[in-house]
Amino acid sequence: MYQLSGNEFKNLVKREFTTDIMTTDSSVTLPDVFSCQTKSLRTTDFDLLNFYGTFNEDTRVNHFQDNTHVSLHFQLAxxxxxxxxxxxxxxxxxxGQFNVLNCINPTSSFIFPKQQQYEYMCIGxxxxFxxxxxxxxxxPYQELIARGEDMKSFAVFDSPMHTNAFQFSALRLLQNPPIANNLKENYLKSKVKELILLCMNAYSTNSNQPVKSLNNIDIDKLKAVKNYLSINYLSALTLEGISREFLLNEFKLKKGFKQIFGLTVFSYIHELRMQHADSLIRDAKLNIGEIAxxxxxxxxxxxxxxxKLFYGQSPGKRIVSQIK
Structure with missing residues (x-):
């Protein structure tokens, strides 16, 4: 495993809040090991960091020191x-996962497994704010404020949550804001606030919260349904068939799934299919008709x-953006 110091990594992903809006691009390549690029935008209340990379070897970053912040971390690839x-x-x-992390003067180590396409977006x-x-x-959210005021690091979700279509849409608009420069900062602030609210919606419907009208057996079945869908999302699926497969009535399947996971059964299936389509497009071995x-x-x-509705751009433009 290739070892990288935190100071070396900081040159690539430096975080700071500024009084004026500021954008920077960075890149670093170590032949036969990794190639990474970042795009960052900094403002008074938040910063946006897009990190792209190709890792030809397992890579570990040691002892990376950062400033206190709350991180909305979205793993895009x-x-x-x-x-x-x-x-x-x-x-x-x-x-396809995200979490909200309260980081108090954090010192971190990161592991990037060998992989050809890596991307995350962090809203610090x-x-x-x-x-x-x-x-x-x-x-309902005063407990999170109190935990933050204790000046201790914590993750809002015990396990990463599944990013939904509304969050993906907001992220794409943050990456490519369709707005005039003189309006950009206010627009970005509104989209960041939207993402916070979408994450808090997941918090309020998180499976760790009390679930009315569902017993433990129902909850276990719904978790099994989610696991099943994550494998069989390309199959022809119906609510009736899923209900029969897991001995769960359709009402509990529809209402319970959304209550626990924050999205409907078919929204979850759709997201998985779109993510698979994006992977196939990136691979560039199939044409659009074959992928469809x-x-x-x-x-x-x-x-x-x-x-286009899911990612904010057509497959053709998606391919061009990947080449760039």
Whole structure:
């Protein structure tokens, strides 16, 4: 495993809050080991960091020191591990997952397994900005504010959550804001706030919270349904068939799944299919018609519309952006 010091890594992902909006691009390549690029945008209350990489060897970053912040961390492609001071366990994430991390002067080690396509997006928030949004959300979120005021690091979710279509849409608009420069900072702030609210919605429906009308057996079945869908998402699926397979009535399947996981059964299936489509497009071995057929679309145009709605750009533009 290739070892990298935290100071070397900091040159690539330096975090700081600024009084004026500022953007920077960075890149570093170590032949036969890794190639990484970052795009960052910094403001008074938050910073946006996009990190892309190709790792030809397993790589570990040691002793990376950062400033106190709240991190909305979204794993968009690939996987990684993170050992963060104050956190009780490894904060590993896989593609399509997110978590909210309260980091107090963190010292971290990161592990990047060998992989060809790695991407994450981190929205680093000033604690005061995050708490301001939570205060507006009312009583259910006062516990999180109190935990942050204790000046201890913690993860909002015990395990990473599944990123939903609304979060993906907000992330893509943050990456490519469709707005004039003089309006950009206010626009970005509104989208960041939107992402905080979407994450807090997942917190309120998280399976660790009390679930009304569902017993432990129902909850175990719904978790089994989610695992089943994560493997069989390309199959022809119906609520009736899933209900019969898991001996769970349709009402509990529909309402319970959304209550626990924050999205409907078919929203979850759709996200998995779109992520698979994106992987196939990145691989560039199949044409659009073949990919549409794999995902079960009867026409190329219907697949292209669905893909553009999910990712904010057509498959063709997605391919071009990957080349760039």
């Amino acid at each position: 690939g996987s990684s591990g993170a050992f963060i001071s104050g956190m009780p366990k490894d904060q590993s994430m896989r593609q 928030l000033k604690t005061s 995050f708490n301001e949004v939570l205060h507006e959300c009312g009583t 057929a794999i995902l079960g679309y009867t026409s190329d145009s219907s697949f292209i519309r669905a893909f």
